[in-house]
Amino acid sequence: MRSSTSRRAVWWLRRDLRLDDNPALLAAADEGPVLALFVLDDALRSPSGPVRLAFLYRCLRDLDERLSGRLCVRAGRPDEVVPAVAREVGADVVHIAADHGPYGRDRDDRVARALAADGRELRRTGSAYAVAPGRVTSSEGTSYRVFTPFYRAWKEHGWRAPAAGAADPDWLDPRSLPGSGAAIPADPDLEGTRLPAAGEAAARERLRAFLRDSLAGYARHRDEPAAEVTSRLSPYLKWGCVHPRTVLHELHQAVTATSDGRGGSRGESGGGSESPGDLSGAAEKFRSEVAWREFYADVLAAHPSSARSDFSDTLATMAHEPPGDAFEAWKRGRTGYPVVDAGMRQLLAEGWVHNRIRMIEASFVCKDLHVHWTHGARWYLERLVDGDLASNNHGWQWTAGTGTDAAPYFRVFNPVSQGRRFDPEGEYIRRWVPELRGLPAGEVHEPWKRPGGPPDGYPLPVVDHAAERREALDRYEQARKSGGHRGD
Ligand SMILES: Cc1cc2nc3c(=O)[nH]c(=O)nc-3n(C[C@H](O)[C@H](O)[C@H](O)COP(=O)(O)OP(=O)(O)OC[C@H]3O[C@@H](n4cnc5c(N)ncnc54)[C@H](O)[C@@H]3O)c2cc1C
Secondary structure (H helix, E strand, C coil), X not given: CCCCCCCEEEEEECCCCCCCCCHHHHXXXXXXXXXXXXXXXXXXXXXXXXXXXXXXXXXXXXXXHHCCCCCXXXXXXXXXXXXXXXXXXXXXXXXXXXXXXXXXXXXXXXHHHHHHHCCCEEEEEEECCCCCCCCCCCCCCCCCCCXXXXXHHXXXXXXCCCCCCCCCHHHECCCCCCCCHHHCCCCCCCCCCCCCCCCHHHHHHHXXXXXXXXXXXXXXXXXXXXXXXXXXXXXXXXXXXXXXHHHHHHHHHHHHHHHXXXXXXXXXXXXXXXXXXXXXXXXXXXXXXXXXHHHHHHHHXXXXXXXXXXXXXXXXXXXXXXXXXXXXXXXXXXXXXXXXXXXHXXXXXXXXXXXXXXXXXXXHHHHHCCECXXXXXXXXXXXXXXXXXXXXXXXXXXXXXXXXXXXXXXXXXXXXXXXXXXXXXXXXXXXXXXXXXXXXXXXXXXXXXXXXXXCCCCXXXXXXXXXXXXXXXXXXXXXXXXXXXXXX
């Protein structure tokens, strides 16, 4: 893997905290001894929240251990730290995986200019996606605004196999620089949130366990929060502990092995045994979910302002309420709507929430409380271990009706019927809302209807859903009449 020249290279990691399937690392190792660098950048740390930071620090500690204590960690502005480290080790080239987010792109341009001023180069190899944002375009050469045609084009485009060449410690620069792994900060106070195991090995184990135990039931049960059949890979994908290309490859292998009859009996959650045909249906569903992550990154790369403001101006004149007491009650899981509260308590306890529940939460904030999606999105980013600007803010916008796919604003999630439909026995609610553990399925979704009201100090609903639904639809009509719609 190493060339005969003895130049040194810096491998600057950001969202690719792994040694396997890492083209930027392999490109660096081709130059000569590699210095692995992580920069603690306050512009990214400040909005991250304790949960995501703690997970990041744990991933960095794991990586430092795998690098025998030779991960160089420095705090400061990347456009100052990266050129300084390159100078210290005499590296001509700094290798990175391209970042397509609004901040990351600007930051990397600044670092590239600072390095160039010093006669050095920033070289981008690969990205955090199976297909780099910007690669898949419509026949007019524009980026997609709707998922289904994107997904078709994305599959047609295809992706590379995982990068060959396992990382081998022999490429490491033997010197340790000041600012080693010991500079990784201690975990911030997690306020009781329990995190998943961090690091690359944990990510691969999660992927293996998902493919072995849950994939078969994925298509049928993925919308049931109590079933626990989704992969929970999102925190690992967020930090690049595993690359989506590896995930897609392993998925393909799992399905092929089964249809070849080599897969043996496959574990299954929440249903009878599945045939290979079913498994390929489940794999297709899972692949499409991975593609949503790619789609939102693509949309954000093409429309950077959609991170903070409405992607579509359909509802530009919509009236919103400032976040008040009911919004605070939502943040703490005390709205009086059991499925909403269960989700928010899961968020506080695990830093992760099931996708169906995220949609119910977002609908509640936007359509029952009439609070602008940006407020809910910000709280999610503060508490999520997988918090990702593209997936989060576009997930919120999709539900608010301002995002991609023209999700109709008048689709208002009813928290009671959503609970009944996706958690019919109330298992998920009872798991997260101890006050409701004693209630039977017939009462758990509407505890305020019991003769004595809700049990054990559980609150009455902070709003009347039926009334707020009408209010949301009125506001929608007003916004449409006043001409915010641009017709796309
Ligand atoms: C309001 C809202 C906010 C969200 N915020 C985030 C976020 O900050 N970070 C994040 O990674 N995902 C976010 N999502 C998407 C989705 O909820 C999570 O990716 C998913 O719940 C993670 O669980 P999993 O890994 O078990 O998913 P699985 O069902 O196992 O899916 C596998 C992978 O596909 C991707 N994926 C699945 N569903 C989506 C989706 N709807 N949009 C984008 N990618 C998806 C994720 O990378 C996920 O890990 C949000 C969705 C909504 C509705």
